[in-house]
Amino acid sequence: MATKVIVGLPGGVEYAVRIGSGLIDGLGSSMAAIPALAPHRRVLVISDDNVAPLYLPRTKAALRAVGYQVADIVVPAGEASKSLDIAHEVWDAMAQLGLERSCVVVALGGGVVGDLAGFVASSYMRGVALVQVPTTLLSMVDSSVGGKTAVNLAAGKNLVGSFWQPSYVCADQAVLESLDDREWTCGLAEIAKSSLIGSDDFFFWLSEHARDLAVRDYGAAAEAVARSVVFKADVVARDAMETSGVRTCLNYGHTLGHALEKALGYGTVSHGHAVSEGMRFAVFLAQRRGIAGSDFAAAQNELLDALGLSAMGMLPSAEDLVEAMVHDKKAQRGEARFVLLSDVARWELACIGRDELVSALRAYSER
Helix, strand or coil, rough: CEEEEEEEHHCCCCCCCCCCCCCCHHHHHHHHCHHCCCCCCCCEEEEECCCCHHHHHHHHHHHHHCEEEEEEEECCHHHHHHHHHHHHHHHHHHHHCCCCCEEEEEECCCCCHHHHHHHHHHHHHCCCEEEEECHHHHHHHHCCCCEEEEEEECEEEEEEEECCCCCEEEEEEHHHCCCCCHHHHHHHHHHHHHHHCCCCCHHHHHHHHHHHHHHCCCHHHHHHHHHHHHHHHHHHCCCCCCCECCCCCCHHCCCHHHHHHHHHCCCCCCHHHHHHHHHHHHHHHHHHHCCHHHHHHHHHHHHHHCCCCCCCCCCCCHHHHHHHHHHHCCCCCCEEEEEEEEEECCEEEEEEEEHHHHHHHHHHHHH
């Protein structure tokens, strides 16, 4: 039984996120039922060399079953593929295939594939239709919903990108059984983030089921994915282009998280583990500023522990981390911007300068 969540956008535009088991085999018929994705269109499936052997043949068969003409491009797995060089190769391949503006790009993979394919779709011939088929827990609860696309530069993560909403998101939970432990806990970090900035109901539910999720209870995972998507859909509906400030809350834990990924080398630490550490530092910083109390800090960190997201050991130097943070795309006037919580679902945005950050990071590392 599939769950459907509708993401509403300004102007009455909306798209569906379907969550269930075995949905890939019905992908073609689901897409054909959407007027913007009619069967006469050509489809390009973009995947990576980890996911493609597992799910590409089934995906192509499901699309061809309803009359789509299907081609595919497989990129190397890993963060290095989220680059302008790889995007350029995909654009060239699309042109050589003779794909026109009526084509549909299907992103079959995790966050790297979703971001790359979304960016390519947003820019090829000034924009073609996009369908997200996330294959990791992280991409199901986060990157496949909301329309953010990007590639990395040497200077930082996600510095070149666009907002390009998908026409449909197909979250087949059966694929989660193929994830390794690193990818599984990576997704749990984003679920934890959503609960912390979402609501008491979500947070208390997750705290109660955290150990079930840590040992891969797929029933609990289905509920966690649905709750996360419902929460994010609501945020995106209120701030689709990140202009009103509502969507800023989704960056909780990401300021230090992105800095850790850059300082340690992309792919060295998982995105989820980096964001988890970012949330730990954010609540430490909130305590230093008198915003959060010890009870909330303990509750957050106990949740992360229960999910298997242990604190990192030795961190890069405070100076290296601050350098990465002040050059993040969300920094302003040389100051890093942090989402800080005083309690569940109670957040504020703080701009913090270099000196305070260095001092806080040193204290955090020595605690």
